[in-house]
Amino acid sequence: MTEAVLICDDSALARKQLQKQLPAQLATNVEFAKDGLDALTRMRNHKFKVVFLDLTMPEMDGVAVLQHNQKEALCDKIIVVSADIQPAMQDKVHQLGALAFVKKPISNDHLVDILKEHGIHD
Amino acid sequence: MIDLSLTEDQRDCLQELVNVAMGRASDKLARFLQTFVHLRVPAIELISAQVLPQSFAEAYADQGVSMVSQGFYGERGVRGESILFYRSHDAQGIARILGYEPEEATEVEQLTDISSILTTTFLSGLAEQIDNHIGYSAPRVVTSDDTSIEKHLQQLSFTWELALKVDISYQVTDYAFHCDMVLLIPGEAIHSFQQALDNILNEI
Numbered sequence: 001m002t003e004a005v006l007i008c009d010d011s012a013l014a015r016k017q018l019q020k021q022l023p024a025q026l027a028t029n030v031e032f033a034k035d036g037l038d039a040l041t042r043m044r045n046h047k048f049k050v051v052f053l054d055l056t057m058p059e060m061d062g063v064a065v066l067q068h069n070q071k072e073a074l075c076d077k078i079i080v081v082s083a084d085i086q087p088a089m090q091d092k093v094h095q096l097g098a099l100a101f102v103k104k105p106i107s108n109d110h111l112v113d114i115l116k117e118h119g120i121h122d
Numbered sequence: 123m124i125d126l127s128l129t130e131d132q133r134d135c136l137q138e139l140v141n142v143a144m145g146r147a148s149d150k151l152a153r154f155l156q157t158f159v160h161l162r163v164p165a166i167e168l169i170s171a172q173v174l175p176q177s178f179a180e181a182y183a184d185q186g187v188s189m190v191s192q193g194f195y196g197e198r199g200v201r202g203e204s205i206l207f208y209r210s211h212d213a214q215g216i217a218r219i220l221g222y223e224p225e226e227a228t229e230v231e232q233l234t235d236i237s238s239i240l241t242t243t244f245l246s247g248l249a250e251q252i253d254n255h256i257g258y259s260a261p262r263v264v265t266s267d268d269t270s271i272e273k274h275l276q277q278l279s280f281t282w283e284l285a286l287k288v289d290i291s292y293q294v295t296d297y298a299f300h301c302d303m304v305l306l307i308p309g310e311a312i313h314s315f316q317q318a319l320d321n322i323l324n325e326i
Contacts, residue, residue: 010163011134011137011138011141012131012134013131013134013135013138013322013323013326014138016326017326020326056141056145056161056162056163057163058163082145083141083142083144083145083146084145084148084149084161085145085146085149086148086149086152086153086158086159087152088152088158089158104141104142104145105142105251
């Protein structure tokens with residue numbers, strides 16, 4: 001059985017847009033989380049192939065999810081997808097173990113390149 | 123009759139476009155200030171422009187307020203007036219945030235500098251996502267007592283029918299400042315917005 005992909009974003013539009021941009025193999029097995037707390041609960045219960053994580057969210061933000069993930073070693077492939085594109089924020093999420101930083105709005109080519117680069121998609 | 127309301131999907135879509143546009147504005151501000159800007163999810167609300175003067179006069183009744191007003195002109199009926207509201211307390215702190223020496227720039231110049239970064243980066247980011255281009259008129263600063271703010275808003279609300287309120291809170295590393303951004307737009311602009319949102323929603 002293939003592992004699912006988790007898409008965490010408080011915007012329904014952003015969740016759907018991201019799913020649509022995923023390569024077909026990955027797009028068929030997707031779970032959604034609507035905020036960081038929701039994502040963390042799911043990550044504790046399942047092993048995901050990759051987690052796409054928004055930063056600016058209610059309840060729990062993406063940075064807090066990364067901090068918990070670092071402590072609990074839940075998923076080693078987290079890709080941050082965010083509108084908060086400040087260089088300091090990009091550095092911070094990398095320090096917290098994020099694999100890559102994707103700026104919103106997402107470009108399809110860029111996303112596929114990143115997935116290939118990290119061996120998530122061939 | 124203008125339909126003021128957005129569907130739940132349109133609202134979610136607009137919120138996401140606003141988030142992306144706000145992210146750009148924060149990034150620009152952070153580079154300008156050479157600091158980190160902590161970003162919160164901006165609350166958006168679409169209201170009738172008629173209720174705006176009273177609602178803002180009430181919200182800012184306890185203290186002085188400074189307003190920076192700037193017109194914008196896009197394609198397909200997208201046009202309007204962007205207003206940023208600062209509490210006097212926050213306006214005074216802007217010089218510190220900007221790192222200006224006391225005699226280096228007047229409060230009006232400081233407000234104009236920070237407002238044009240926020241307004242133009244935000245609106246250009248929003249326009250780009252709905253395939254539009256926007257031009258701007260020169261910003262005007264209105265700093266005075268509450269009565270004249272209400273009067274100024276009343277004049278504006280005669281011209282424009284709708285107001286998109288965007289509550290912005292910026293926390294700059296060791297200094298917090300809050301401002302409200304209001305986009306006043308005519309009825310045909312909201313139709314253009316709704317159309318643009320539907321186009322995005324139909325694509326996914």
